[in-house]
Amino acid sequence: MTADNMIKTEARLRQVGLRPTRQRLALASLLFAKGDRHLTVEELHAEAADAGIDVSLATVYNTLHQFTEARMIRVLAVEGSRTYFDTNVSDHHHFFIEGRNEVLDIPLSNIAIANLPEPPEGMEIANVDVVIRLREKTV
Incomplete structure (x- = not known):
């Protein structure tokens, strides 16, 4: 992470009332570096391990839930046992591709909900x- 990105990430965490700990900074950096996406706790944990970030699965879980409470991300439950975290917090809907466990965004303008x-x-x-x-x- 560049120094400029680190400063922006730290400011973003402070803005939502979260202390920018080393682990939160590292996970936020991984989470938001690739734009809008959907991932599970396990997927972010694997990315952290691949990046040489020593963080437990429980810490990733707790951090993602803190980010959710701070409205930095949102939770998307598409299967009973699998929860995805969505970095796009705007109003939109999703396709879920069974067998691939892949989530894709659907723009809000493509679906009308009434009544x-x-x-x-x-x-x-x-x-x-x-x-x-x-x-x-x-x-």
Whole structure:
């Protein structure tokens, strides 16, 4: 990570109220360096290991959840046991390719959602996630 990127990452963490620890800086650097993407805790942990960053799987998990609470990323549950973290926090939807475990963005403008129910008193709709599951065509 360049010195300029390190300064920007540190400022971003401070802006959302997170202390820029060595591990948070390293994980944020890996997470946001490649643009918008979707990855699991295990995938980011593997990237960290490949980059020579010594961090436990539990630390990656906790850090991603801290980033989620700070609204730097969002959680996308597409399978019961697999959770993806999305670096694109704008309103949008997803394709999930079964068998490849791959998530792709769908622009919000491509889907219209109507007739949402009124939320219970004191609640508001935070967002609506649409996941369209795809599979390879069979011959």
